[in-house]
Amino acid sequence: MYIGVDLGGTNIVVGLVDEQCNVISTKSRETNSCRGKDPIIKDIIEMIVEIKSESIEDIKAIGVGIPGFADKAGNVKAIINLKWKNVNLSEILEGKFKIPVAIDNDATVAGVAEFEAGAMRGYDNGVLLTLGTGIGAGIIINGQVFNGSHAIGSEIGHMVIGENFYTCNCGRNGCFETFASSTGIIKYAEKLLKEGENSEVINNYIKGDYSKLNAKIIIDAAKKGDSLGLKVFNRAIKYLTIGILNIMNIIDPEVIAFGGGVSNAGEFLLEALRIEVEKTRYNKDFPVPEFKIAHFKNDAGIIGAAMIGKHKIN
Amino acid sequence: MYIGVDLGGTNIVVGLVDEQCNVISTKSRETNSCRGKDPIIKDIIEMIVEIKSESIEDIKAIGVGIPGFADKAGNVKAIINLKWKNVNLSEILEGKFKIPVAIDNDATVAGVAEFEAGAMRGYDNGVLLTLGTGIGAGIIINGQVFNGSHAIGSEIGHMVIGENFYTCNCGRNGCFETFASSTGIIKYAEKLLKEGENSEVINNYIKGDYSKLNAKIIIDAAKKGDSLGLKVFNRAIKYLTIGILNIMNIIDPEVIAFGGGVSNAGEFLLEALRIEVEKTRYNKDFPVPEFKIAHFKNDAGIIGAAMIGKHKIN
Structure with missing residues (x-):
């Protein structure tokens, strides 16, 4: 025990x-x-x-x-x-x-x-990405935890992948988590709404109170075909895919599991990622990791x- | 033998x-x-x-x-x-x-x-970046070669870190190597020259023939204080640092060695990188890898x- x-x-x-x-x-x-x-x-x-x-x-x-x-x-x-x-x-x-x-x-x-007992069981090499307030990562290489030589690696959320319209908590611009965490999704939706783009589905929930925005409301709107919801979701998928391809190019895992609030989108998220990864990856005949939703909440x-x-x- | x-x-x-x-x-x-x-x-x-x-x-x-x-x-x-x-x-x-x-x-x-016998000797965890036509990487983790579960990892040159003005050979935009390889350096200098920026030092070498541009001419111009040379060199340092910080955040190695043509800039390159990494990294009290020029040519x-x-x- x-x-x-x-x-x-x-x-x-x-x-x-x-x-x-x-x-x-x-x-x-x-x-x-x-x-x-x-x-x-x-x-x-x-x-x-x-x-x-x-x-x-x-x-x-x-x-x-x-x-x-x-x-x-x-x-x-x-x-x-x-x-x-x-x-x-x-x-x-x-x-x-x-x-x-x-x-x-x-x-x-x-x-x-x-x-040990969830979505990456049976694989020797895997990465868990927790898409929550930020993006955390748990890396397993050859069946062992990997976090670098001073245990300060595995901070995939702070991998810079582009330029974003707001600065990360860490003080830098363009961190993976500013594009594809719940926070990144909420901030982009709020930006569009404040710039005058409209979404009936989302406004029904938040009624003009931006503090009520969350990733679930936005992704549910995307599922319903709401254009603002889709625009925000598709941007998250675009940058999640950039991050995933970077992980594939560097670590080449057998499986990538997704946890955290954004992963509650389930198969809707995974299917969008599979399509975008297939569309944008380089060597089409090379293996792609399995994409899975994390087992434990x-x-x-x-x-x-x-x-x-x-x-x-x- | x-x-x-x-x-x-x-x-x-x-x-x-x-x-x-x-x-x-x-x-x-x-x-x-x-x-x-x-x-x-x-x-x-x-x-x-x-x-x-x-x-x-x-x-x-x-x-x-x-x-x-x-x-x-x-x-x-x-x-x-x-x-x-x-x-x-x-x-x-x-x-x-x-x-x-x-x-x-x-x-x-x-x-x-x-x-085994060069700049990463005596370390258990290190990354060699070869800054040549592209950017290649050799990763050592716990004294072993690391290249992923299907041996298609370690492709750090194709890690996307931003948006660039030209597309990578791989078909994507923003790969590390398009910013910080010899090719990336040459292309940016050529772009500035074609846009009308002038460099006496560089023009003395190439005399209007862009095919004569190479990383050595450009970095030598930077060493002499030439403003175009410095602009190109500083941009390469900015993006090399983004790539290095990504490597630190993910792999956390004890040493990063630099090989390839760009590494002939020697201490001029390393010192610029040390300053930029120190300026832009997050946790200032966390350890930083040693930066070294590769031993073997x-x-x-x-x-x-x-x-x-x-x-x-x-």
């Missing part, structure tokens, strides 16, 4: 996970990120103690997924949104629980969940975290 | 290489690419026979670097410029010489040479080829 911790910007979720990636039980508390690291770590420890007491089997290892960077030793190097820098979290948890603790980036951890974080704990002892 | 074969678009070079990557002797013939595969393979075999007869030690393996793609079994999948498709070259050579034969992409093979192909042969038997 393993414990997986999903430290998010909004919630901390701790789960008991068995060898087969089944989630036995979970606990959740609000992160309340502004309160600083010590009370958050205290909460994590208390939740691990609680969930540990529910397990009739020994806990072999703990894994933690964080919305930031950890070094190879499992210490947190930086979580920008929580303002954490150089926090020896694995040392603290190992000292407390006397079992191995592994820490890695949340998208990497979600990639591990998909590789909210549980990816705790399952993947538990599995990086498991990998640490195996 | 090993034999390395460098099959290029212009010349075929075959070399005798020892365990320590020393080139003992070489033979060269013109590729004469239009004559088709059979006479070229015949030449390769004859040259191997000749060079083998010069070795007093046994030849343990043969490696071949090709300007195209090979599959994991060592067969040529495609060499676009030579119009080769699915040629079982390793089978032919193994049948003839009864020793192991390895085949890989020329930039990958050059990366292996730099990793013309010999990279035969040394690296010999070494992939060596790897095949070890």
Whole structure:
């Protein structure tokens, strides 16, 4: 039995996970990120103690997924949104629980969940792209997590692929995630609406309140044939395809899985991507990766975290 | 002792290489690419026979670097410029010489040479970028050649990073190599000159004959402070940096080595890149790879080829 911790910007979720990636039980508390690291770590420890007491089997290892960077030793190097820098979290948890603790980036951890028991199961080389507020990536190469020589790679969301009308959070222009994340989709729809383009379908939902715009409303409008919805969706597909072809040209994976809010578009998204990739790729007789929707939704974080704990002892 | 074969678009070079990557002797013939595969393979075999007869030690393996793609079994999948498709070259050579034969992409093979005995020696994770007619890449991850699950990765030159004023050979727009290869540099200088911008330094060389433009003339002009030369050089640095930051964000290597004609600019190139990377990268406290000029010039192909042969038997 393993414990997986999903430290998010909004919630901390701790789960008991068995060898087969089944989630036995979970606990959740609000992160309340502004309160600083010590009370958050205290909460994590208390939740691990609680969930540990529910397990009739020994806990072999703990894994933690964080919305930031950890070094190879499992210490947190930086979580920008929580303002954490150089926090020896694995040392603290190992000292407390006397079992191995592994820490890695949340998208990497979600990639591990998909590789162990989800959409990338059975493949040796795969990339999970989480199309949410930003774009996260979990890369598996030869059956192993890949995140670079200092564990700061796999940041595919900040790969520059063109020029965009707004600047990325990272301060640069043209990052993949500014074109193809939920945020990128919403911002482009808002831009068109503010420039006077009309969409009855979308306006029925938002009634002039741009803060109500979300990727689902826009993609649903595209599904209904709404011209503004289609224009925004097609632009996202164009740039998603540029990013995917870059991934194919560099990493050449067997499978690419899509998670995050945008992936709820399901087959509508995959089919559009398959067509655009086929249309624009170079060597038409070379193999193309499988495109799949990620299997896990909210549980990816705790399952993947538990599995990086498991990998640490195996 | 090993034999390395460098099959290029212009010349075929075959070399005798020892365990320590020393080139003992070489033979060269013109590729004469239009004559088709059979006479070229015949030449390769004859040259191997000749060079083998010069070795007093046994030849343990043969490696071949090709300007195209090979599959994991060592067969040529495609060499676009030579119009080769699915040629079982390793089978032919193994049948003839009864020793192991390895085949890989020329930039990958050059990366292996730099990793074994050149600028990337002593690092476990590195990327060689050859800035020539195009941009080739040789990726080493955890001390191993990395070229993807179908051996069609590592094509960093075709990573799209923006929009350019001309289309890439591959049919797409915005490929890295259209901005930062010799070709990209020459095309932009030609465009500016044709648009009426003047450069005394460059015109002294080319005297209105655009076919005389090359990367050396342009970068030398930049070194002398020529404003057109600097404009072209700075644009190449801007986009090289975008490509490098993408590589850092995805692969996070310890070292990036630069080969090919543009790399003859040496420290002038490296220093400009270090400044631009420092200025535009995101997490300023994260490590940056070492930037180095590749060690091998013309010999990279035969040394690296010999070494992939060596790897095949070890």
